[in-house]
Amino acid sequence: MNKRRSIFLSAISGNILEYYDFTVYAVFALAIGKTFFPGDSEIVQVLATLAVFAVGFVTRPIGGIIFGYIADKHGRRVSLIVSMLGMTIPTFTMGLIPAYSEIGYLAPAALVFMRLLQGLCISGEGAGAAIFILEHYQNLRPGFTAGIVHASNIAGTLLATIVGIILAHFFPSLEFAWRFAFILGGVMGLVGFYFRLRVSETPIFEMLAEKKKTLKSPFFHVLKTAKSSMFITVCLGASASSVVYLIKTYITIYYCNILHFDDTIARSYLAYSSIVMMCAMPLSGHISDKIGRFNMISLSSAAVVILALPCFMLLSCENAIEQLIALTVLAILGGMLAGTAYIFVISLFSPDQRFSGVAFSYNLGIALCGGTSAGISRWLVEITGVYYSPAFYIMLTSSIFLIVIYIMRDTVKQLLEANLSHNKSLSKLATAGQVQGAYVAQNRNVHNARENSSTEATAAAIARKSRASKEV
Numbered sequence: 001m002n003k004r005r006s007i008f009l010s011a012i013s014g015n016i017l018e019y020y021d022f023t024v025y026a027v028f029a030l031a032i033g034k035t036f037f038p039g040d041s042e043i044v045q046v047l048a049t050l051a052v053f054a055v056g057f058v059t060r061p062i063g064g065i066i067f068g069y070i071a072d073k074h075g076r077r078v079s080l081i082v083s084m085l086g087m088t089i090p091t092f093t094m095g096l097i098p099a100y101s102e103i104g105y106l107a108p109a110a111l112v113f114m115r116l117l118q119g120l121c122i123s124g125e126g127a128g129a130a131i132f133i134l135e136h137y138q139n140l141r142p143g144f145t146a147g148i149v150h151a152s153n154i155a156g157t158l159l160a161t162i163v164g165i166i167l168a169h170f171f172p173s174l175e176f177a178w179r180f181a182f183i184l185g186g187v188m189g190l191v192g193f194y195f196r197l198r199v200s201e202t203p204i205f206e207m208l209a210e211k212k213k214t215l216k217s218p219f220f221h222v223l224k225t226a227k228s229s230m231f232i233t234v235c236l237g238a239s240a241s242s243v244v245y246l247i248k249t250y251i252t253i254y255y256c257n258i259l260h261f262d263d264t265i266a267r268s269y270l271a272y273s274s275i276v277m278m279c280a281m282p283l284s285g286h287i288s289d290k291i292g293r294f295n296m297i298s299l300s301s302a303a304v305v306i307l308a309l310p311c312f313m314l315l316s317c318e319n320a321i322e323q324l325i326a327l328t329v330l331a332i333l334g335g336m337l338a339g340t341a342y343i344f345v346i347s348l349f350s351p352d353q354r355f356s357g358v359a360f361s362y363n364l365g366i367a368l369c370g371g372t373s374a375g376i377s378r379w380l381v382e383i384t385g386v387y388y389s390p391a392f393y394i395m396l397t398s399s400i401f402l403i404v405i406y407i408m409r410d411t412v413k414q415l416l417e418a419n420l421s422h423n424k425s426l427s428k429l430a431t432a433g434q435v436q437g438a439y440v441a442q443n444r445n446v447h448n449a450r451e452n453s454s455t456e457a458t459a460a461a462i463a464r465k466s467r468a469s470k471e472v
Contacts, residue, residue, distance in 0.1 A: 014192040019156025021091040026249040028178035056115035057371025060363035063123030068356030072218035083124030092186025135202035146343035147285025218356035229348035237365020239401040249374035280335025312388035
């Protein structure tokens with residue numbers, strides 16, 4: 001397989017599988033609630049299950065520090081390998097945890113612990129996979145490439161949704177059918193782990209390591225030198241994830257628990273919105289390559305503020321066509337905002353502190369507003385009785401981000417321009433280093449071939465003399 005294609009597929013496939021592992025919980029939230037929180041009312045079961053889902057986001061900023069250190073100190077490849085293995089084990093284990101009826105409170109306690117481990121390890125993915133690919137591809141169409149990586153996150157959710165539809169179709173009355181999805185996730189994770197073992201480190205990190213420019217304490221360094229970049233990244237992580245996770249986790253809850261639709265229909269709506277959002281992300285990245293990252297992220301955020309409320313008002317209608325229109329527009333809004341988010345935040349940091357800065361800050365934003373998105377949305381509907389009330393939540397997060405980048409617009413543009421020029425110079429050096437390394441290796445091979453040829457000729461001469469002496 002072509003080396004560049006192998007690098008791309010290993011990062012993308014691993015990202016898909018890890019996000020399958022992380023979001024399959026949301027797909028089976030209602031079944032998990034009945035298994036681990038029995039005896040309570042349906043709304044309490046749903047809120048308890050969503051609270052455990054949100055727990056998985058608590059450790060994401062901590063994981064961002066850990067995996068940022070690994071990636072900026074020991075290599076992007078090592079970080080992605082450890083992240084892959086760390087997601088696989090808890091996912092498989094969650095499929096085997098006994099129900100509340102068998103071991104009591106130990107069941108939900110074990111579930112929470114596994115979600116904490118998942119949150120810790122997923123922090124090395126997402127933007128980390130985008131950094132890995134971009135540093136290998138030397139910033140070729142960076143917005144489009146980062147958009148594809150973010151779309152692979154949604155592909156993981158889509159895969160989990162499809163598995164949910166299949167299990168609901170073939171095992172409609174089997175209470176523990178949801179466990180098959182988690183066990184499958186563990187098995188698929190091992191495949192992703194194998195692929196990542198076969199890829200090489202990024203040339204930019206290898207150059208930094210060779211020149212001894214890797215940082216001893218990446219997180220503390222980025223904390224001291226890149227406060228503005230971190231703050232902006234937290235705000236964008238909060239804004240983008242509040243919309244994306246609302247679609248990824250709330251849609252099923254909304255149709256099943258509030259509108260009382262059939263599980264299969266609800267998951268079909270989720271699958272449809274995931275496909276639309278997945279297609280919108282690389283398109284958004286491509287547009288950002290044309291009109292600029294700052295302009296694209298500003299336009300996408302403004303669109304969310306303007307169109308979120310009409311979308312949710314349509315979602316509360318009974319007409320299926322109106323609901324599909326609402327889902328389509330909402331998914332496009334999420335895709336356009338999140339599709340530019342990775343390349344925008346990656347461009348705010350220099351390569352030596354890039355992974356730590358993005359992994360911690362973006363995951364902190366996700367923990368604050370992404371993981372809580374579905375729970376807050378369901379709670380808003382419960383206390384207000386208004387089906388479109390979740391719109392105000394994502395309007396708020398996007399408005400805050402717009403205000404921040406407007407106030408800091410000069411700083412943002414300076415950071416983007418400075419790091420863009422820095423990235424180009426590093427890419428040239430890394431490429432030159434690869435060419436020089438190939439040239440040295442070629443010369444070494446030629447030299448070794450000559451030595452081997454000379455050695456073989458000498459050995460042949462000795463053998464001829466030996467045979468001649470024996471004949472005499």
